[in-house]
Amino acid sequence: MFFLEEKTLTTTFLERIEQPQPLVLSGGYLFEAERRGYLTAGEFVPKIALDHPEVLTQITTDFVRAGSDIALAFTYNGHREKMRIIGEEHLLEPLNRAAMRIARKVADEQTELLGRKIYVAGNISNSNIFDPEDESSKDAVREMYREMIGWAKEEGADLILAETMYYFEEAKIALEEIQAAGLPSIVNVAVFATGELRDGYSPAEACKKLADAGADVVGTNCFQGPNTIRPILEEITNAVGDHPVCGMPGTYRTTHEHTTFFNLPDKGNTATLPHERTFPDALEAQNSNRYETAEFAGYANSLGAKVIGLCCGASVIHHRAVSETLGKESYLSKYSPDMTKHFLYGTDSSLSKHITEHGSDA
Numbered sequence: 001m002f003f004l005e006e007k008t009l010t011t012t013f014l015e016r017i018e019q020p021q022p023l024v025l026s027g028g029y030l031f032e033a034e035r036r037g038y039l040t041a042g043e044f045v046p047k048i049a050l051d052h053p054e055v056l057t058q059i060t061t062d063f064v065r066a067g068s069d070i071a072l073a074f075t076y077n078g079h080r081e082k083m084r085i086i087g088e089e090h091l092l093e094p095l096n097r098a099a100m101r102i103a104r105k106v107a108d109e110q111t112e113l114l115g116r117k118i119y120v121a122g123n124i125s126n127s128n129i130f131d132p133e134d135e136s137s138k139d140a141v142r143e144m145y146r147e148m149i150g151w152a153k154e155e156g157a158d159l160i161l162a163e164t165m166y167y168f169e170e171a172k173i174a175l176e177e178i179q180a181a182g183l184p185s186i187v188n189v190a191v192f193a194t195g196e197l198r199d200g201y202s203p204a205e206a207c208k209k210l211a212d213a214g215a216d217v218v219g220t221n222c223f224q225g226p227n228t229i230r231p232i233l234e235e236i237t238n239a240v241g242d243h244p245v246c247g248m249p250g251t252y253r254t255t256h257e258h259t260t261f262f263n264l265p266d267k268g269n270t271a272t273l274p275h276e277r278t279f280p281d282a283l284e285a286q287n288s289n290r291y292e293t294a295e296f297a298g299y300a301n302s303l304g305a306k307v308i309g310l311c312c313g314a315s316v317i318h319h320r321a322v323s324e325t326l327g328k329e330s331y332l333s334k335y336s337p338d339m340t341k342h343f344l345y346g347t348d349s350s351l352s353k354h355i356t357e358h359g360s361d362a
Contacts, residue, residue, distance in 0.1 A: 025309035026068035067323025067330035100155035122152025204239035219246030225254035226296035244306035251313035294321035
């Protein structure tokens, strides 16, 4: 067990982002829960917080032990519209509060055990009902965010992450509600293959407007992989100057031809897929390796990003690699790869040479 100085324990999120070392924010709870078999792909509702809190607790713990400075409450898609679609609106508040309590519990425990301050972020996301031509939809979105932010604040959130916002105006509504609650904000826009948000703003324009409106951190997450998100992040950084920026790609091998993971082809696939695309349940072969995501972290750091992390597709090994690239060994770094003792490719003098010499023939 480690012991923290009182000053470190009381450092607020806003004070922390002023420090030179960037924060690591491990996301990707949605795909990780589905990968472990506890979430329905397509529907993508985070009922795991109620159905299997022990699994969500473990995921959150693993992500923090891999280096995340923030325990994210898994309420992505845990909003009124999603709960309406599956006919379980009565579980909306219990789900949100349960997810927040899990994040808070993990943050408190790991702060003490790891000897570093872990913040708790409430989480709101794209509503999927926002319509720029329909004022009533804007009111519904505002109420949706207001109730989720309110529950998060009551359960002890240190900040709110608003993510995957593909309309600028919806992101602005999210920011206004976070500000009304008096909480710090990270507001991330998401960019489709067109290179723009759905209402025509470039990600750089949107983030500049959000920063000017008072968002504490602005940036982008998801859709693009660690390579195709780079020019977007650079444009945002150039647009906002010294304002804190966040970058969180999905961990898929998107290309210049297919810049998002929604329509990634898989030429090696031999199965008949249930639908025409690999997204979301046949993307395994397209996953980035840990070294690709680590190099993204180094790139984001070179741009001066203050919050660096990963989104859909990321697992513990990816998050750990990000943390280590940023110069921070995590609890799980003791399990990082060590090939010196591998039976075929190791270099340890005690290994049998008649085995290692056949490594190239394996």
